Amino acid sequence: MAKILILGATSAIAEQLARLYAQADNEMLLVARNSKALDEVCRDLEVRGTGKVSSRSHDFNAIEKAQEFIKQCYEILGSIDIVLFAFGTLPDQTRSNQDTTLMHKEILLNYNAIVVLLNELGMKFEKQQSGTIAVLGSVAGDRGRQSNYIYGSAKGGLSIFMQGLRNRLARHDVQVLTIKPGFVDTPMTKSFKKGPLWVGPDKIAQDIKRAIDKRKDVLYTPWYWWWIMLVIRSIPERIFKKLKL
Amino acid sequence: MKTSFYTSWGNRGAVPHFATIPANMTQAHVIFEYDSSIVYGQGRSYGDVCLNTNGGLIDSRYLDRLLEYHEGARLITCQSGVVLKNLITFLETKKMFIPVSPGTANVTVGGMVANDVHGKNHHRVGSFGNHIQSLTLLKGDGSIEECSENINNELFRATIGGLGLTGMILTVTLKLKSVENNCIAIKSFKTKNIEHILALFDETDDEYEYTVAWLDMYSSPQKGIFNCGNHANGDIDCAAPVKSKTVPVNAPNWLLNGVSSKLFNKLYYSKASLFEREVTSYQSFFYPLDGVEFWNRLYGRRGFYQYQFVVPYGSFLTVYMDILKFIKKFNQPSYLAVLKKFGDIKSIGMLSFPRAGYTLAMDFPDKGRATLKMFEAFDKLVMDAGGAVYPAKDARMNRNVFLQSFPAVTEFIKHKDERFCSDFWRRVNIDG
Ligand SMILES: Cc1cc2nc3c(=O)[nH]c(=O)nc-3n(C[C@H](O)[C@H](O)[C@H](O)COP(=O)(O)OP(=O)(O)OC[C@H]3O[C@@H](n4cnc5c(N)ncnc54)[C@H](O)[C@@H]3O)c2cc1C
Numbered sequence: 001m002a003k004i005l006i007l008g009a010t011s012a013i014a015e016q017l018a019r020l021y022a023q024a025d026n027e028m029l030l031v032a033r034n035s036k037a038l039d040e041v042c043r044d045l046e047v048r049g050t051g052k053v054s055s056r057s058h059d060f061n062a063i064e065k066a067q068e069f070i071k072q073c074y075e076i077l078g079s080i081d082i083v084l085f086a087f088g089t090l091p092d093q094t095r096s097n098q099d100t101t102l103m104h105k106e107i108l109l110n111y112n113a114i115v116v117l118l119n120e121l122g123m124k125f126e127k128q129q130s131g132t133i134a135v136l137g138s139v140a141g142d143r144g145r146q147s148n149y150i151y152g153s154a155k156g157g158l159s160i161f162m163q164g165l166r167n168r169l170a171r172h173d174v175q176v177l178t179i180k181p182g183f184v185d186t187p188m189t190k191s192f193k194k195g196p197l198w199v200g201p202d203k204i205a206q207d208i209k210r211a212i213d214k215r216k217d218v219l220y221t222p223w224y225w226w227w228i229m230l231v232i233r234s235i236p237e238r239i240f241k242k243l244k245l
Numbered sequence: 246m247k248t249s250f251y252t253s254w255g256n257r258g259a260v261p262h263f264a265t266i267p268a269n270m271t272q273a274h275v276i277f278e279y280d281s282s283i284v285y286g287q288g289r290s291y292g293d294v295c296l297n298t299n300g301g302l303i304d305s306r307y308l309d310r311l312l313e314y315h316e317g318a319r320l321i322t323c324q325s326g327v328v329l330k331n332l333i334t335f336l337e338t339k340k341m342f343i344p345v346s347p348g349t350a351n352v353t354v355g356g357m358v359a360n361d362v363h364g365k366n367h368h369r370v371g372s373f374g375n376h377i378q379s380l381t382l383l384k385g386d387g388s389i390e391e392c393s394e395n396i397n398n399e400l401f402r403a404t405i406g407g408l409g410l411t412g413m414i415l416t417v418t419l420k421l422k423s424v425e426n427n428c429i430a431i432k433s434f435k436t437k438n439i440e441h442i443l444a445l446f447d448e449t450d451d452e453y454e455y456t457v458a459w460l461d462m463y464s465s466p467q468k469g470i471f472n473c474g475n476h477a478n479g480d481i482d483c484a485a486p487v488k489s490k491t492v493p494v495n496a497p498n499w500l501l502n503g504v505s506s507k508l509f510n511k512l513y514y515s516k517a518s519l520f521e522r523e524v525t526s527y528q529s530f531f532y533p534l535d536g537v538e539f540w541n542r543l544y545g546r547r548g549f550y551q552y553q554f555v556v557p558y559g560s561f562l563t564v565y566m567d568i569l570k571f572i573k574k575f576n577q578p579s580y581l582a583v584l585k586k587f588g589d590i591k592s593i594g595m596l597s598f599p600r601a602g603y604t605l606a607m608d609f610p611d612k613g614r615a616t617l618k619m620f621e622a623f624d625k626l627v628m629d630a631g632g633a634v635y636p637a638k639d640a641r642m643n644r645n646v647f648l649q650s651f652p653a654v655t656e657f658i659k660h661k662d663e664r665f666c667s668d669f670w671r672r673v674n675i676d677g
């Protein structure tokens with residue numbers, strides 16, 4: 001039996017993960033900003049057999065409401081065993097280079113909005129001495145590239161925040177899982193041309209579930225991204241800076 | 246807007262589309278930005294019913310949610326992009342099964358409606374369309390129509406088997422059948438010739454719900470394997486094989502040739518006894534080809550065709566013999582051939598393919614003009630016998646063949662949505 005909180009539950013990856021947890025003895029609270037879309041997700045999970053599904057619409061741009069928001073989640077669920085952070089946007093790098101207001105907005109959602117919630121949850125999980133905090137980072141956070149460094153820096157920062165949180169909560173038996181997917185075919189990447197390295201969100205979800213079960217710290221998914229990023233990270237900066245990436 | 250490339254199962258080249266991939270049903274409402282659109286399910290049609298070159302394409306892959314399940318009434322309502330294999334996995338837990346299943350589980354519910362697909366049990370239960378309680382259709386003007394036997398009956402009958410041309414199917418409510426387990430009790434026979442197969446169809450009709458025959462078109466007379474099955478009784482479990490292999494890229498054109506496919510057919514026949522187990526999984530009985538994902542790529546870059554037709558019982562043998570003559574004359578043997586017997590339950594769709602008679606499906610590699618010439622010769626035989634060619638498998642039939650196969654097209658046109666079109670529809674040129 002688990003109580004599961006999913007933030008950004010209309011994300012394709014999150015939805016697939018929720019399906020893997022759709023069992024009679026699990027209870028879920030799904031949060032997303034588009035309530036009609038969220039309703040479709042909830043109905044599906046109910047049919048698939050999730051014990052109890054509640055939903056809430058919330059715009060995570062409202063950073064100032066973080067504290068109150070987490071409080072309300074606890075009011076609905078009572079306690080939380082697993083929380084997944086899946087909301088996010090993929091900023092248009094070229095547009096952001098020209099528009100600082102836009103860039104700021106993207107950073108606020110993809111970094112600030114997440115870490116304030118993590119901070120609130122950190123206190124609760126520390127007391128609770130159990131559970132899993134899982135956050136969708138990205139391989140893009142492993143190294144800055146001209147084509148995607150706004151998103152990359154938010155994900156990279158997030159990854160460092162998670163390291164610290166993990167370090168802090170490790171002795172309280174809390175799993176802090178950073179998920180680093182590679183290329184995933186979801187609405188977020190619909191304008192990309194797909195190649196052989198791409199996988200569906202269902203594959204990512206299976207890997208996440210296994211990583212949660214095994215209480216892993218960092219997950220590269222699919223597995224080959226661990227090797228790809230090892231290579232990418234090891235290129236000396238004086239060479240890397242000249243590459244068109 | 247960028248173009249995306251989509252292809253169909255015949256794998257004869259990907260063509261550009263302006264694709265939208267709605268993440269939910271609300272997003273599906275704002276999709277009609279193009280002069281024409283077609284919905285793309287899993288692209289398991291062999292030809293061009295799911296393509297709309299340089300036009301709009303609506304990819305239904307994210308509309309894959311189950312919306313309602315009524316155990317007592319044996320009904321499920323789901324979105325049109327739900328893939329059959331996922332639906333079956335869910336239904337297994339409820340001891341339910343779908344009433345009609347095609348030869349692959351990698352198809353969407355919407356695609357099964359739009360082609361009014363048939364299974365190995367047509368003689369018992371008719372086609373997929375005979376089991377639809379209701380559906381909702383998003384029209385090109387943005388309105389949503391609920392359709393069933395009693396509401397919007399004509400639009401209902403136009404949409405079932407309607408090749409995606411009446412609008413976008415959003416949801417489908419499907420009648421289910423209850424089963425005791427996930428096993429099929431099977432029996433297979435090795436057959437000596439076509440007469441032997443036809444006799445077996447007649448003999449097994451009453452005893453078996455599912456019957457199908459595979460033919461080795463290299464042998465003469467054509468040897469074959471006749472499979473029949475029923476849902477098994479009792480508390481048993483036939484979990485499906487764990488993982489399928491996949492063909493990642495197109496094979497070189499020479500890989501599948503006369504020699505290798507001849508060998509395959511021979512091997513299949515001689516190994517057939519191995520399949521003579523008592524009970525087997527859905528996967529190995531209904532979807533044997535799904536074991537190798539994207540096997541269509543084995544045909545290489547040029548791709549392949551399937552020719553599937555139906556003719557009345559009485560004319561089948563003559564048509565079949567004549568087809569063999571043409572295959573010989575054009576020297577293009579079929580790499581894979583499957584024969585089924587349709588019963589006389591009437592399909593409800595205006596453009597539904599299933600009707601009383603025998604239906605033969607044959608795969609041929611694309612050898613250019615010669616292949617097309619041979620198909621034209623087949624067409625003539627099938628038309629003279631008062632039969633039909635199946636659009637889901639077709640990439641080349643002409644206007645006359647389509648009109649003769651589907652005389653109710655005159656009624657259908659009234660319900661075709663003007664914002665929807667496909668390469669198929671342009672090809673058979675009914676509008677113009
Ligand atoms: C190995 C194999 C075995 C097969 N065996 C059989 C068989 O035994 N019997 C049989 O009948 N067929 C069989 N088929 C054909 C297959 O079942 C049909 O072509 C089916 O329609 C494919 O479904 P799809 O989801 O891939 O649809 P697509 O091929 O993508 O589309 C098919 C048609 O459905 C329309 N469509 C799809 N979704 C929607 C929607 N939401 N709203 C409106 N229109 C929609 C498309 O526009 C198109 O006209 C087989 C195919 C293969 C590859």
Ligand SMILES: NC(=O)c1ccc[n+]([C@@H]2O[C@H](COP(=O)([O-])OP(=O)(O)OC[C@H]3O[C@@H](n4cnc5c(N)ncnc54)[C@H](OP(=O)(O)O)[C@@H]3O)[C@@H](O)[C@H]2O)c1
Nearest residue numbers: 010011012013033059060061087088136138181184186188
């Ligand atoms: N797809 C990839 O290749 C990939 C790779 C690495 C990491 N990731 C990460 O995986 C996570 C999930 O992404 P996905 O691929 O599943 O994409 P997705 O389906 O587009 O999901 C993103 C979700 O975030 C929600 N969202 C965006 N802004 C929001 C806000 N202000 N308030 C509330 N919700 C908001 C979106 O809701 P709306 O629909 O309402 O906008 C959407 O449901 C993201 O963090 C992403 O960065 C994805």
